[in-house]
Amino acid sequence: MLDQTYSITRHVCPRNCYSSCSMLGYTKNRRLIKVTGDPKHGYTKGLLCAKGYNYINNVYHLDRLKYPMRQYPRGSGQWQRISWTEAIDTIAGKVIELYHRYDSHLSLALNKYSGNMGVLHHAMEGFFNGLGRTSRAVGNPCWAPGMDAIYYDYGEHQTSDMEDILHAETIILWGINPVWTSIHAMNYIYEAQKRGAKVITIDPVYTETAKKSDTFIQIKPGSDGAIALAVAKYILEHNLYDAEFLTAHTNGWGELQEYIQPLSMEEALQQCGQTIEAIQFIAERLGRNKPAYIWLGFGMQRHQNGGQNIRAVNALAAITGNIGRKGSGVQFGQRTTWKFTYNILNHLPSDNQKAAGVRALDFNNFANDLQMQQDPPVKFLWITCRNLITQSANIQQLKKALQSMELIVTVEHFLTETAQYSDIVLPATTQFEEWDLVASYWHHWISINQPAIPPYFESKSELEIARMLSKRLNEFEADFSAFPSDFTDEEFIEQEFTDEFYQSLQIGDWRELLKGPRRVDVPKTAWEALEFKTPSGKIELFSQQASENQLSPFGMALLDNRKSENYPFTLLLNHEPFRINSQFQNLPSYKQINKEPSIYLHPSLAKEKGIRAGSLIRIFNENGEIMIRARYSEEVNHHTLVIHPNHPLINKLLAFTPADMGEFITGGKGNALNDLQVNIAKL
Amino acid sequence: MNHSEIKHSCLEERMFMYQLFLHYYRGDLLKLPAAEWGKLLEILECQPALQSNDWGRKAVLQLQNMTTQTLEPFEYDFNRLFVGPNKLLASPFESSYQNFEGTVMQAETLKVRNFYYYEGLQVANEGGLPDDHIQFELEFILHLLSSEKKKEALHLFLEKHLLKWVDQHCARIEEHSQSLITLAFGYMLKGFILLEKSLIEGEGL
Structure with missing residues (x-):
């Protein structure tokens, strides 16, 4: 008889997104029948986005990869179904052959990104680490400039709880469109508006979020730093700065003033395409209608001056004393709640003869580095959580570089353009078929992911794939791979926690996460203690560290005139x-x-x-x-x-x-x- | 030839054809050596009902043109149509024909599962493999065919399930097939299903 009851399991959306939603999966008769938000999640509060509500169609998609498949020749579309044993044997055989050919593992490369943000999805990195020194795509296409900028200014990456926005008088949504990309934030923003906050959107595009704001300021793309500079000049000239805050909590205000004063307001206005009235409006909001809460999107730092753009807004907030106080701050992204041990990465070879670490291949210039590194050349590429061919620059060069690979393995849910260009594709489980842990780069909640249904056809978790491969390699040659093939999923989870982390989550065991997500005990307002992690212990308006890295010590700068006549x-x-x-x-x-x-x-x-x-x-x-x-x-x-x-x-x-x-x-x-x-x- | 003899001979042929399709969809024929294909063709040429049907004859004619070169793309084409890893061009799952998203493991899958349960049967790796894959439906039909007592259940299952979607399945094979063998089996299935429909109608159940 078919069962009339259903079980409820906890899951987390592992996509690269602000919300990292905790979800509930409803399963009946070993079939996932419904996915909802988890009301116990303190940030998303039981709501999902359109994508999240559609997960069943993703999980049970007809075109999901079902079996390990091998293609010969690569790119021909001639696929043969193979067993997992055959797949693992072929891969392990190649790994061993290449090791003996080059007397190193550097011909093995891993290119992994953010297709799945789960902790246990670090399994392949852990597996590669367990072999010794290998080649690895290193870098980040998303938030790299901003992360450096935040580090130079504050010394660490913190965000406030979203509830903090309810204390704001002024909210600036700067280059962020949460209506489309971070829907859960909107309820907090609407509530803040109801309580009297004025919302200003600064963006090159009149976005859906801009339409719901009180004020929209349309700037020229990439001119965020220029408008910040114009506002800073206005603030300086009209004594709207917070002298007390600047003295107590910043380093380099004097130098920054000297730097800003001679810069041309007219040029700044021209660069960002604003009138002085718009600048006056922002300056007065920041200086007189405090606290001001500023949220910076990721697009504004994907410019040649992207890091400087972020530093400029950081400086603006500091000049007006809008940091560390309830309802203020510059929000970008955080890593303070990522307190996992990441032991999954640390099963290194016990053989001291084997070098550890990675030979870095620039993530954003991967095609170039793949061709450049020839001692030894990369011959084996493992791609996971990544659609390399559609999400990279220099596609033609990349395709050419891939031709010299002797084996390309892709772990996927679907036959992406990248998988189409692979020799072996391995079907991966989704978050409804595996264990995992997920933190957020935005909010402060940690959620667990448990399996609800059996793996779709023959799909396996990345962790299981790593274990199988490690086991097979060690059967071929003793002690070849240090990645533990005998740890269970639960044991891998267990080793990600420390007593300190448990304390921070106010739990005694990770299994308590099965009752609901937990908030990591970090300050609700970023930098509320006003103790910064920079060398000076203050916000660095003048950064010696940046200077030592061949950057301007100041975040603020006018743009170089880099517009091309041919491509305007x-x-x-x-x-x-x-x-x-x-x-x-x-x-x-x-x-x-x-x-x-x-x-x-x-x-x-x-x-x-x-x-x-x-x-x-x-x-x-x-x-x-x-x-x-x-x-x-x-x-x-x-x-x-x-x-x-x-x-x-x-x-x-x-x-x-x-x-x-x-x-x-x-x-x-x-x-x-x-x-x-x-x-x-x-x- | 009296009436019962015709029925008996039909049952044998039906059993044979269902078994053949079961092996086909399970992928057993992918590794069949060229010589064995010749033997299979000989058997098919002797199936009276199949030979009496346009689509059946068309299928046999196709297979008569088979060479060793034809065998080579068979596996790739079989995978393109029914296995992947690409977008499946002729889904072998009942439920995928019944909802807008084309997803598997839907309400129809459970209805099929319920049928299996009623007969005390269960798909291995239940929940991982959809119960309404044509391979399982064919295997279940074979189970029902083996007993006269299950005739009613058989007809019900055919009407409620396989016959509801298999025409669409065959149409997609015809549209997308690039191999002589997959096309031949598409024709053969289409022809065989026509015979099954007429048999059921004739029996008035």
Whole structure:
């Protein structure tokens, strides 16, 4: 008889997203029938986004990978189903062969990113570490410049609880569109508005969030630092700064004043495209309507001056004393709750002869580094949590570099463009079929993920794959791999916690997370003790560390004039609500929304270029060209174009344009993806 | 030939055909050597009901043109249609034909499971493998066919399940097949299902 009762299990959305929602899975007859938000999650409070509510269609998607498959020749589409034993034997055999050929593991490379943010999804990194020194994609395409900027200014990455916004008088949503990309935040923002806060959105695009704000200030892309400088000058000239705060809690105010004073207000206004009235408005809000809560999005730091943009706003908040007090602060992203031991990464070879560590291949310049490193060359590439081919710059160079691989293995849920270019694809479980732990880079809650249903067909968790591979290697050659093949999932979870972490979560055992997510005991207001982790112990308006890293010691600067005459338009890559880059693309109902890639341009530009709405146009730059449908939008200005980067088309135009920062924290400079200069023409 | 002889001979052929399709969808034929294909063809040529049907004859004709070169793309095409890793071009799952998202493991899957339970049967790795994969449905039909007493259940299962979606399945095979063998089996299934439908209608159940 079919069962009439259902079980409820806890899950976490592991996507690269602010909310890291805790979810409840309802299972009946070993079938997941419903997914809801978890009301015990203190930030998301039982709500999911459109993507989250659609997980059943993702989990039971007809096209999910079902079996290990081998393709020969690579890219031919000629796939054979193979057993896990055959897959693992083939991979292990190659690992051993390459080790003996090169007397090192450097010909093995791992390229993993944020397709799944779970702690146990570090299994493949742990496996690679357990072999010895291997090659690894190092860096970050998302938040690298901002992370360095925050570090230079404050010395650590903290955010306030979102409830803190309820104490704000002024809220500045700077380059962030939470209506589309962080929906849970909106309830807090609306509540703050109800309590009297004024919401200002500063953005190059009149976003859905801007439409719900009290004030919208449309700036030119990348000019965030310029507008911050103009506001700082105004504040300085009109004594709107918080002298007491500056004296007590900042380092370098005197130097910064001297630096700012001679800079031209006119030039700053011209660069950001504002009037002095707009500058006065922001300055007075920051100086007179405190506390001011500023939320910085990730797009504004994906510029060549991206780190400087973030530092400029940090400085603005510090100058007006809007840091460390309830309802204030500059929110970007945090890592203070990530208190896991990450022991999963630390099962290193006991053989001291084997070198440990990684040979770094720049994440954002991967194609180049793959070709450059020849001693020994990379011959084996493992790709996981990553759609490398659609989410990289220099696609043609990358494809060429991949041709010299002798084995490419991709772990996936679907046959992505990257998986299509692999020799072996291994089917991975989803968060409804495996154990995991997930923290957030935004809020302060930790959630556990438990399995609800059996793995779809023959899919396996990355942890299980790592264990199988390690076991097989050691059967081939004793002590070849140090990654433990005999630990259970629960044992791996257990070793991620310390007594201190338990105390911080106010639990005695990780299994208590099965009753509900827990908040990590960090201050509710970032920097409330006003004890900063910088060398001076203060907010560094003048950063010696930045200076030592060949950067300006000051965050504030005017832009270099880098606009190209041939490519006068800036193409922004703004996320939309139904997909995260190439994830969630293949849900039939979502395919009904924005059925084909489109470029959004202002009607005045369209008129100038003779482009009709809905027509195909050519977009080109020095890296390539694409044909795409044009849509009119009055949400962008004349020189700005917008595209939603949920399809691989745009990558044909992208190269690696290093941002100013990123190396210090993430190991590589960010890619200035929003400095994409293009030209357009009608067809 | 009296009426009962026709029925008996039909049952044998039906059993054979269901078994053949079961092996086919389970992937057992993917590694069949060329010589064995010849033997299979000989057997198919002797199936009277199949030969009496346009689609059956078309299928046999296709297979008669088979060469060793035809065998090579068979596995790749079989995977393109029914296994993956690509977007499945002719889904072998009942439920995927019944909902907008085309997902597996839906209400139909449970209804099929319920049928199996009623007969005391269960799919291995239940919950991981959808119960309404054509391979399992065919195996279940074979189970029901083996006993005269289960005739009613058999007809009910055919009407409520396999016959409801298999035409769409065959149409997709016809549309997307790139191999002589997968196309031949698509024709053969289509023809066989026509025979099954007429048999059920004839029996008035």
